Amino acid sequence: MSALDLASAVRSGERSAVDVIDEHLARIDARDGEINAFNLVTADAAREAAAAIDAAVASGKDPGPLAGVPIAIKDNMCTTGVATTCSSKILEGWEPPYDATVVQRVVAAGAVMVGKTNLDEFAMGSSTENSAFGPTKNPLDTTRVPGGSSGGSAAAVAADFAPLSLGSDTGGSIRQPAAFCGLVGMKPTYGAVSRSGLIAFGSSLDQIGPFSKTVAESAALLEAIGGHDPLDSTSIDQPAFDLTSVLDRGVEGMRIGILRELSGGEGGVEGLSADVIARTNEAAAALEKAGATVVEVSVPSATLGLSAYYLVAPAEASSNLSRFDGVRYGLRVDASTTGEMMTATRTAGFGPEVKRRIMLGTYALSAGYYDAFYGKALKVRTMMLQEFASVYAEVDLLLTPTAPTTAFPLGDRTADPMTMYVNDVCTIPSNLVGHPAISVPFGVGDDGLPVGVQLLGPALSEPTIYQAAAALEAAAPGEGSLS
Amino acid sequence: MEWSGAVSLGAMTQRITRDEVVHVARLARLSLSDAEIDEFTGQLGDILEHAADIEALDVGDVEPTSHPLPMVNVLRPDELRPALDRDLLLSQAPDAEDGQFRVPPILGEEP
Numbered sequence: 001m002s003a004l005d006l007a008s009a010v011r012s013g014e015r016s017a018v019d020v021i022d023e024h025l026a027r028i029d030a031r032d033g034e035i036n037a038f039n040l041v042t043a044d045a046a047r048e049a050a051a052a053i054d055a056a057v058a059s060g061k062d063p064g065p066l067a068g069v070p071i072a073i074k075d076n077m078c079t080t081g082v083a084t085t086c087s088s089k090i091l092e093g094w095e096p097p098y099d100a101t102v103v104q105r106v107v108a109a110g111a112v113m114v115g116k117t118n119l120d121e122f123a124m125g126s127s128t129e130n131s132a133f134g135p136t137k138n139p140l141d142t143t144r145v146p147g148g149s150s151g152g153s154a155a156a157v158a159a160d161f162a163p164l165s166l167g168s169d170t171g172g173s174i175r176q177p178a179a180f181c182g183l184v185g186m187k188p189t190y191g192a193v194s195r196s197g198l199i200a201f202g203s204s205l206d207q208i209g210p211f212s213k214t215v216a217e218s219a220a221l222l223e224a225i226g227g228h229d230p231l232d233s234t235s236i237d238q239p240a241f242d243l244t245s246v247l248d249r250g251v252e253g254m255r256i257g258i259l260r261e262l263s264g265g266e267g268g269v270e271g272l273s274a275d276v277i278a279r280t281n282e283a284a285a286a287l288e289k290a291g292a293t294v295v296e297v298s299v300p301s302a303t304l305g306l307s308a309y310y311l312v313a314p315a316e317a318s319s320n321l322s323r324f325d326g327v328r329y330g331l332r333v334d335a336s337t338t339g340e341m342m343t344a345t346r347t348a349g350f351g352p353e354v355k356r357r358i359m360l361g362t363y364a365l366s367a368g369y370y371d372a373f374y375g376k377a378l379k380v381r382t383m384m385l386q387e388f389a390s391v392y393a394e395v396d397l398l399l400t401p402t403a404p405t406t407a408f409p410l411g412d413r414t415a416d417p418m419t420m421y422v423n424d425v426c427t428i429p430s431n432l433v434g435h436p437a438i439s440v441p442f443g444v445g446d447d448g449l450p451v452g453v454q455l456l457g458p459a460l461s462e463p464t465i466y467q468a469a470a471a472l473e474a475a476a477p478g479e480g481s482l483s
Numbered sequence: 484m485e486w487s488g489a490v491s492l493g494a495m496t497q498r499i500t501r502d503e504v505v506h507v508a509r510l511a512r513l514s515l516s517d518a519e520i521d522e523f524t525g526q527l528g529d530i531l532e533h534a535a536d537i538e539a540l541d542v543g544d545v546e547p548t549s550h551p552l553p554m555v556n557v558l559r560p561d562e563l564r565p566a567l568d569r570d571l572l573l574s575q576a577p578d579a580e581d582g583q584f585r586v587p588p589i590l591g592e593e594p
Binding site: 094095097098190191204230233234236303304306307308310311318322325326327328329330331332334335336337338339340341342343344346347350355356358359360362363366372373375376377378379380381382383385416417418421432433434435459 | 499503504507508510511512513514515519523526527529530531533534535536537538540542545546547548549550551552554557559567568571572575576577578584586587588589
């Protein structure tokens with residue numbers, strides 16, 4: 001049952017929210033031992049919240065558009081009094097003193113949090129294997145990764161533990177796991193969703209967004225979490241999007257560009273698998289059949305995205321993660337001086353990938369290398385912004401694959417960091433320029449696992465993106481073979 | 484899987500050295516074992532080699548973009564508003580005393 005059907009059944013009193021929660025908690029109980037989507041299941045609090053929703057309905061109040069809908073929250077978003085770990089040992093024992101704005105907003109809309117989901121430590125990774133609490137498995141094939149870093153949030157929805165979840169996306173961490181798990185995953189425009197209470201990774205790139213099985217559920221959840229928040233100074237001062245009302249408008253007359261450099265075109269990024277490119281071309285044909293005009297376009301600097309990202313994101317991370325020093329929260333490893341305590345705490349608390357990125361970022365920002373690396377990466381962002389702007393003068397949206405391949409086997413890419421990083425090659429450009437992008441399932445690969453295709457648009461083009469995403473969903477070839 | 488950009492890759496003039504890795508770890512307040520230093524020297528070198536396309540790029544007088552939104556000086560009204568409770572925050576600290584965070588001695592340390 002979709003989130004929207006559940007909410008309408010709860011609002012009308014046809015189903016009790018407690019029943020709905022119990023049904024989902026039972027599924028979690030039965031299967032999360034295998035999947036490991038959750039770091040923490042908040043069963044008691046969920047039942048209490050659901051009972052309050054039922055009481056509201058009984059007394060004639062409207063508990064909101066997501067009434068009684070179970071939702072899973074990535075464990076890098078603050079939840080008052082509920083452990084928030086970022087899947088890191090360094091936040092051991094920490095309970096945030098406040099809620100992230102998105103958590104407040106989903107609760108205000110009537111949704112019920114069922115737990116906190118696993119991630120690559122501090123959201124650094126593309127497979128959810130860099131977690132201090134063990135990897136999450138892909139519910140469609142448990143020998144495969146669910147993608148990352150929001151792999152727990154993706155797996156929770158794919159395994160029917162909750163119809164909705166929230167993830168965060170710094171370089172593809174919502175869209176790539178959505179593609180790997182056969183889901184819809186959206187990274188909104190930078191500033192469209194408050195980051196207040198999201199534990200920072202790369203502050204100029206991070207954005208929170210929804211996971212769901214359908215485009216309509218995704219639209220409803222983004223409507224609930226979007227809109228201005230005075231607690232986030234990078235929040236865009238405008239009301240939440242109206243998305244659910246545009247879903248049936250179709251793509252007649254829309255102009256959609258296949259972004260050559262990220263879609264297997266000549267001179268573009270290499271390593272995209274043939275089945276993924278084929279599904280992307282089929283998606284383009286489907287949009288054309290539905291009335292859109294499809295043309296090939298070029299953003300040459302998109303090929304530089306991966307390099308720019310792996311300088312900018314670690315640089316910002318090295319600065320953001322300096323706050324984890326054993327003084328104010330989380331882990332402390334005792335030592336005789338404060339400096340030694342900080343070094344001992346960070347050394348024991350951070351995992352290998354986090355250390356690698358802190359090292360890379362510290363190096364890229366250090367004297368003598370700043371201009372050659374970080375400074376140039378920032379100029380590449382400008383070039384990308386300019387090139388995207390000229391392309392969006394010609395077309396409304398862009399189409400690319402979401403990830404180079406379908407979900408890969410657990411353990412397949414952990415030995416060499418670069419083989420993991422290339423997963424983000426198609427998703428990174430949207431983060432560097434702050435633009436919105438959605439991944440929509442479109443058929444399966446040669447291995448029978450889902451393929452995701454990505455629609456990109458200019459800043460604040462969410463309504464257009466959702467309009468086209470709904471058309472793409474309607475034209476997609478059946479269900480993934482394993483879902 | 485190989486990744487390469489459309490722009491020609493200029494060769495890095497030199498790879499990151501073991502001594503630089505040791506220096507950067509100290510800056511980042513991380514203590515690395517000899518094996519980790521070797522591993523990071525290789526891996527960071529590989530990652531930076533991929534960034535050689537950026538290092539080699541002639542970006543001329545392109546302005547840097549540190550932030551995707553053209554926002555400046557976001558202000559709020561200068562009004563009192565509730566803050567988080569001090570005792571609640573200190574309850575989350577590894578060590579606290581007299582309303583403050585408590586840490587081991589600082590004086591006498593090397594900077």
